[in-house]
Each structure stands twice: as structure tokens, then as C-alpha cells.
Amino acid sequence: MAGHPREKVIPDEVHQNQILRELYHKELRTQKLYTQYHVNPLSKIHTITRKPMSWHDNLEEPADARFLNLIHHTAQGPRKKYPETQTENQEVGWDLEPLVSVAPSSGNTRKHSGNVNPERHDRRLNHFRVCSDITLYKA
Numbered sequence: 001m002a003g004h005p006r007e008k009v010i011p012d013e014v015h016q017n018q019i020l021r022e023l024y025h026k027e028l029r030t031q032k033l034y035t036q037y038h039v040n041p042l043s044k045i046h047t048i049t050r051k052p053m054s055w056h057d058n059l060e061e062p063a064d065a066r067f068l069n070l071i072h073h074t075a076q077g078p079r080k081k082y083p084e085t086q087t088e089n090q091e092v093g094w095d096l097e098p099l100v101s102v103a104p105s106s107g108n109t110r111k112h113s114g115n116v117n118p119e120r121h122d123r124r125l126n127h128f129r130v131c132s133d134i135t136l137y138k139a
Contacts, residue, residue, distance in 0.1 A: 073081065078090055085091045120126060
């Protein structure tokens with residue numbers, strides 16, 4: 001029955017030595033030392049990497065025009081590849097034309113990007129720091 005505790009058998013040194021001897025002989029029976037190695041015909045063939053300093057591996061191959069066109073197409077920016085945005089993040093900065101067209105003024109103006117000459121006195125576009133009596137007092 002499960003309720004009765006069994007007496008624990010304490011093995012002596014001779015019994016433990018016999019158990020270890022049986023384990024040792026069992027391991028020796030199952031182990032096999034392989035000295036001849038060969039390729040497994042059932043497995044896939046392994047590819048061997050090229051040697052970087054080998055002359056026959058580094059021969060120039062003729063360029064494939066289709067592959068070169070594909071590489072050049074992927075190197076282009078998204079504005080040259082697609083007529084419209086493909087993702088939401090591309091919408092920011094897709095249209096580079098200025099929203100407010102500024103007429104070039106005569107006098108002291110600098111070209112910032114292409115043909116845009118910002119008007120320096122236009123309060124909609126330029127917000128300069130202004131020094132007044134209050135700002136001078138607090139500074």
C-alpha cells in the first residue's frame with residue numbers, strides 16, 4: 001500500500017562499484033570510434049566559400065544590363081521612383097514648392113533655395129527678435 005513507508009536500502013561500496021562497472025561496460029558497447037570520414041550521400045551538398053586571394057575566383061564577369069538597371073532604380077530616391085507617396089511618412093516634404101509665393105524685391109536679398117527670394121520685411125514669414133526697453137531691462 002502507498003501509506004506504509006518502505007525501508008531505505010543503503011547500498012554498500014561493493015554494490016555501488018558493481019553498478020558503475022555495468023554502466024561503464026554498457027557505454028563501451030554502444031560507443032564506436034570513427035577514424036574514416038566520408039560525405040553523407042543523403043544530405044545536401046555543402047557549399048564551400050571562395051578564397052579571397054584566389055585568381056580564378058576573382059575573374060571579372062560581364063555586366064548584366066538588367067541587373068545594373070535594377071540596382072540603379074533601387075538607388076534612386078522615392079520622388080524619382082514613384083509619382084505619389086507610398087507611405088504616410090513620405091507625405092511630409094513630398095511637395096517642395098513654397099506655399100506662399102514671394103516676389104523678389106530689389107535690394108539686399110539672398111537666394112535660399114533655387115528661385116525663392118524671401119522678403120525680409122514680410123511679417124508672415126520672418127519673426128526676428130526685437131530689442132525694447134523691457135527686454136533690455138530684464139537682460
